[in-house]
Amino acid sequence: MTRHLSRAGQLKIACIQMEPRIGDIEGNRASGLALIEAAAQQGAALMVLPELCNSGYVFADREEAAGLAEQIPDGPTCQQWLAIAARRGVYIVAGIAERDGACLYNAAVVIGPQGYIGKYRKLHLWNHEKLFFTPGDLGVPVFDTPIGRLGVAVCYDGWFPEVYRLAALQGAELICVPTNWVPMSGQLDGHEPMAITLTMAAAHSNAMFIACADRVGIERGQAFIGKSLIVDCSGWPVAGPASEDSEAVIYAEIDLSEAGRKRQLNDYNQLLTDRRSDVYGVFRSD
């Protein structure tokens, strides 16, 4: 299996922090493609784009959301992502408003140079999303690709340690997180947002890389916080946090072979094998 590696063991990845405009499908698609092109020119083999980067986030009502959503992979945004992935030989994980029959999903697609790989549907809906979207029904899928085993989570999914754990137990080496993080109450001045704390903790506890691509801007009064980042499988940032208010592309060269059961803390401890699944049985009845 050929991995797209810039040098032995190294995979260059990019998180594309952008500002989608609500309802401007053509403009959002063009902005995203330009940033994908720029990241490809920088040698990135995998790029992550924000949640709902085709549509914008703050829908006035369900009808607006439905009008902006697309089929996966037959819709025009997916088709353009497929085309650029094939032309540039890159992988793309991007958030997209999905329409499937009568249902709308806050989804993400995984696309490679050879074509469509799969999709994820956000499991944990945030705030007014519950008015527009159907909760994800595809579980926590992990995609085995030539560049590594990839998982996907979207924004508020990252508040649930189970999501990362389920991906890790399936051997995921890198979780791609299209997100639209918003300010949260309780945030302390001078500290990075809690989203970053959660990301670092999940990466460390699961010995996995995590790449979060956030959006910026204020949309219909809703602010977003930027701060896209890439953390390595020890939990520490290797790129970002990016700006809180400007578009930016951040890059990191990572070695996915360091992740998972290969990450040994000392002669006696390995985070995944040290789990007490005999005890966690309580999960079975909750």
Add this chain to the structure above:
Amino acid sequence: MTRHLSRAGQLKIACIQMEPRIGDIEGNRASGLALIEAAAQQGAALMVLPELCNSGYVFADREEAAGLAEQIPDGPTCQQWLAIAARRGVYIVAGIAERDGACLYNAAVVIGPQGYIGKYRKLHLWNHEKLFFTPGDLGVPVFDTPIGRLGVAVCYDGWFPEVYRLAALQGAELICVPTNWVPMSGQLDGHEPMAITLTMAAAHSNAMFIACADRVGIERGQAFIGKSLIVDCSGWPVAGPASEDSEAVIYAEIDLSEAGRKRQLNDYNQLLTDRRSDVYGVFRSD
């Protein structure tokens, strides 16, 4: 049920950061009692002491560990903690080397003014602990006390999100963490230790308070990192992190009624009820 509250809804708690000396049972017991007495004088109703605060941490061999371990609650250290808890009307959660027949456990006791409440045995053993101790066999117990529903975790247990989650699902409002944190590889200069990141993330994700009492000092070449802290149920520190190298007692007044299912993020989201237990079923087969 009477709660020990300094004013409406407020419970004053203390984390006692101290430096046990390996093998000095009498000296460790005296130091701990003096600090408990000082915290009681400051009005603390609950105090947390470090992991293995009766014995020290770096045992030369299993025989040394066995010689320092005590029975719970009949051993002399427990008996002195019971006496001071009754005399001062306080709660104590403290780490202790436990001997039970042929087995040794890295344990913690929960003691109140009315007497012995229960114990916890560390589930996830770190490094050479595996040479001395039997892994915990009491699951993740939660103790219903007049001051609130308390859980316990010890040091490396905090690396496993399942521990906090299992306690939260049983209604725990405050997790007391006797710990002996050591430096970890990968730590970035200028950042607080990963232990703090994990603690904040767990408190936020589970809407629970967490109080960590660490030790300081260097014992037989092993350094400990101090940085005891108390985080509230939004995940942010309300006391500490304390010094990295000096004994200290940190205090916070907290309101446990804010924890758990009462912590609403917005009109649509609550962290415990938003869980997708229908999806997490994969845990059942791991």
